[in-house]
Amino acid sequence: xxxxxxxxxxxxxxxxxxxxxxxxxxxxxxxxxxxxxxxxxxxxxxxxxxxxxxxxxxxxxxxxxxxxxxxxxxxxxxxxxxxxxxxxxxxxxxxxxxxxxxxxxxxxxxxxxxxxxxxxxxxxxxxxxxxxxxxxxxxxxxxxxxxxxxxxxxxxxxxxxxxxxxxxxxxxxxxxxxxxxxxxxxxxxxxxxxxxxxxxxxxxxxxxxxxxxxxxxxxxxxxxxxxxxxxxxxxxxx
Amino acid sequence: xxxxxxxxxxxxxxxxxxxxxxxxxxxxxxxxxxxxxxxxxxxxxxxxxxxxxxxxxxxxxxxxxxxxxxxxxxxxxxxxxxxxxxxxxxxxxxxxxxxxxxxxxxxxxxxxxxxxxxxxxxxxxxxxxxxxxxxxxxxxxxxxxxxxxxxxxxxxxxxxxxxxxxxxxxxxxxxxxxxxxxxxxxxxxxxxxxxxxxxxxxxxxxxxxxxxxxxxxxxxxxxxxxxxxxxxxxxxxx
Numbered sequence: 001x002x003x004x005x006x007x008x009x010x011x012x013x014x015x016x017x018x019x020x021x022x023x024x025x026x027x028x029x030x031x032x033x034x035x036x037x038x039x040x041x042x043x044x045x046x047x048x049x050x051x052x053x054x055x056x057x058x059x060x061x062x063x064x065x066x067x068x069x070x071x072x073x074x075x076x077x078x079x080x081x082x083x084x085x086x087x088x089x090x091x092x093x094x095x096x097x098x099x100x101x102x103x104x105x106x107x108x109x110x111x112x113x114x115x116x117x118x119x120x121x122x123x124x125x126x127x128x129x130x131x132x133x134x135x136x137x138x139x140x141x142x143x144x145x146x147x148x149x150x151x152x153x154x155x156x157x158x159x160x161x162x163x164x165x166x167x168x169x170x171x172x173x174x175x176x177x178x179x180x181x182x183x184x185x186x187x188x189x190x191x192x193x194x195x196x197x198x199x200x201x202x203x204x205x206x207x208x209x210x211x212x213x214x215x216x217x218x219x220x221x222x223x224x225x226x227x228x229x230x231x232x233x234x235x236x237x238x
Numbered sequence: 239x240x241x242x243x244x245x246x247x248x249x250x251x252x253x254x255x256x257x258x259x260x261x262x263x264x265x266x267x268x269x270x271x272x273x274x275x276x277x278x279x280x281x282x283x284x285x286x287x288x289x290x291x292x293x294x295x296x297x298x299x300x301x302x303x304x305x306x307x308x309x310x311x312x313x314x315x316x317x318x319x320x321x322x323x324x325x326x327x328x329x330x331x332x333x334x335x336x337x338x339x340x341x342x343x344x345x346x347x348x349x350x351x352x353x354x355x356x357x358x359x360x361x362x363x364x365x366x367x368x369x370x371x372x373x374x375x376x377x378x379x380x381x382x383x384x385x386x387x388x389x390x391x392x393x394x395x396x397x398x399x400x401x402x403x404x405x406x407x408x409x410x411x412x413x414x415x416x417x418x419x420x421x422x423x424x425x426x427x428x429x430x431x432x433x434x435x436x437x438x439x440x441x442x443x444x445x446x447x448x449x450x451x452x453x454x455x456x457x458x459x460x461x462x463x464x465x466x467x468x469x470x471x472x473x474x475x476x
Contacts, residue, residue, distance in 0.1 A: 057295030080315045
């Protein structure tokens with residue numbers, strides 16, 4: 001688990017994360033100092049989307065119901081579109097997408113194992129929790145990117161096509177099998193720490209850990225608040 | 239294997255299938271009589287695209303090279319876009335996509351087992367052979383559809399985004415491992431019969447089998463000619 005996470009002070013003011021789709025351009029916290037360089041940002045963000053695509057499409061392949069395939073394929077398609085958009089940004093810079101993503105391959109492979117559930121319902125909740133949180137994180141981090149990359153990346157990542165269908169499918173699964181609710185709630189809680197570790201690995205940290213925490217802290221609080229709202233939507237306790 | 243297939247007369251004139259992307263509106267053979275009703279056509283064509291999406295995305299998940307993931311994800315995305323387009327046509331008619339596709343679920347599940355290769359290279363060739371052939375088939379069949387559904391479906395299915403990347407990847411795999419060429423050529427040959435059976439299952443056949451064969455025959459000849467050209471492109475003997 002995330003050892004740095006226990007250092008978190010209890011939040012006093014919980015800043016509201018703007019709803020997705022509405023670009024957050026406010027600068028409550030200056031993220032410039034902890035924002036990674038553009039290229040690592042694009043490489044990691046793209047590979048996270050590829051992993052989201054692989055996760056959702058693996059669920060499509062694993063379920064037998066056509067209705068479930070139809071619902072989850074929308075999220076798979078949305079993740080692929082975000083991946084392709086980020087790849088296009090890398091190419092636009094004249095860089096090679098593959099070598100830009102390569103440094104994050106090991107981390108993504110390890111994270112894939114973490115978010116693989118015992119059945120499709122756990123895997124779908126995991127995808128929803130992990131990629132919901134990571135999308136929010138990379139949207140927030142985009143504010144610190146140079147030039148017009150920030151707004152463009154934020155807009156790219158803000159498309160949440162497919163999310164409604166996934167939420168409905170999980171709600172139906174829980175309605176059909178009520179004990180699933182507590183199982184998924186517990187599983188969701190386990191995933192948050194590991195997902196925040198992936199997020200944290202993207203940050204450009206200085207040697208002054210107190211300074212860093214001051215910057216990271218409010219962002220984590222926002223991310224967790226947004227995560228809790230997503231769990232609420234499913235009727236699950238975060 | 240396809241028993242009807244052995245009844246095929248040796249082709250005398252091999253009609254050229256128009257390159258994909260260029261809609262074939264000629265009526266060398268009147269397909270009206272063997273074209274299925276619109277709704278079964280849309281249901282089966284959509285489910286075939288879902289299977290293509292599942293197959294390509296399964297390969298993306300199975301390979302570890304980011305370059306291969308990038309290449310094959312393009313084909314996965316193209317299949318998903320075609321699926322979504324066909325689903326939209328079903329909705330446009332006011333029909334339910336799930337119940338429209340349901341009658342073909344068993345056939346697709348069985349066909350999935352047929353096209354699963356021993357490794358990602360076999361699976362990728364299988365996808366390329368099977369869905370290349372089926373796409374051509376449904377494009378050709380679209381000519382017999384009522385109203386403007388035909389041209390719209392043909393255009394939808396004619397997008398072959400991702401094909402170049404898949405071909406390059408297979409060519410590279412063969413260059414790296416020359417004995418793979420004969421293995422893939424043999425595997426490709428095995429798949430053609432089963433794929434044509436799936437195609438044939440879509441046709442609306444009368445009780446007069448001689449009449450039917452007269453209609454089906456030239457279409458099969460076209461499909462096989464286009465298949466041979468695709469194998470040629472890979473340096474494989476059809």
